[in-house]
Amino acid sequence: MSTLALPRVRGKLTEHAPLAPLVWFKSGGAAEWLFEPADVEDLSDFLTGLDPHVPVMGLGLGSNLIVRDGGVPGVVVRLGKAFAKVDRLDATTLRCGGGASGILVSSSARDAGIGGLEFMRSIPGTVGGFVRMNGGAYGREVKDVLVECEVVLRSGARQTLALDALGYTYRHSELPEGAIVVSATFRGHEAEPAAVQAEMDRIAAAREASQPLRSKTGGSTFKNPPGHKAWEVIDAAGCRGLTIGDAQVSEKHCNFLLNLGSATSADIEGLGEEVRKRVRAHSGVELEWEIQRVGVNA
Secondary structure, three states: OOOOOOOOOOOEEEEEEEOHHHOOOOOOOEEEEEEEOOOHHHHHHHHHHOOOOOOEEEEOOOOOEEEOOOOEEEEEEEOOHHHOOEEEEEOOEEEEEOOOEHHHHHHHHHHOOEEOOHHHHHOOOEHHHHHHOOOEEOOEEHHHOEEEEEEEOOOOOEEEEEHHHOOOEOOEOOOOOOOEEEEEEEEOEEOOHHHHHHHHHHHHHHHHHHOOOOOEEEEEOEOOOOOOOHHHHHHHOOOOOOEEOOEEEOOOOOOEEEEOOOOOHHHHHHHHHHHHHHHHHHHOOOOOEOOEEEOOOO
């Protein structure tokens, strides 16, 4: 692809960009190209002019992601500060850039006296990622608060999609392949900032107590199977603390995988597959990956 005449950009375009520093697991290969657009128009113009056969993938905080060791072909789009703004539209509504973090969204809601978005405090990602994945925690998910989102399609066309166009199910949406979420509008309810902060503090304390937050991890590894909690079936199958190389099933919360130091992405993904195999053999439950796995093996 390096022989292609890539469209001109106003943002930053980097060839063979290492992705390990940008993802929570700190493992994996490089992006063939990493594009950090200056603004929505820059992204739209770039995708319009890009060969339609070149694959495009969005990257947020890299929290819920395994980048395979052979890297990611095509273009990885990372939305930076230009996409991290949060604007209050009215007494209960915020418009948030696709690069805004869950912590920024929930804090902005608190400052605006808007309740109902506190759960985003605990989602380790950006608006673009958790709108695509219907991210959620503590009994709430994106579909409960989303009004609409703006996306740039792989063709470069800009489109606004209402909630009912996204086909949300548990940790899944029907967003088109290669579409990049550049903003989302969320609606909560009027609330006292102190009450919103108290709920955010409660959620933060619950996460701190139960999850290995200071580790190189990817967040929840598997979706909760119908009628079960993923961590419980993993624990029952004897997988707590299981290791492959420097990859380990967390002792603290066994639906989290950890990179203890120098694990490769193959180690981490292989450990996840071993957990799936042992759970299937023990209980017959089929665990489904929640973490995205992208790129090619080395």
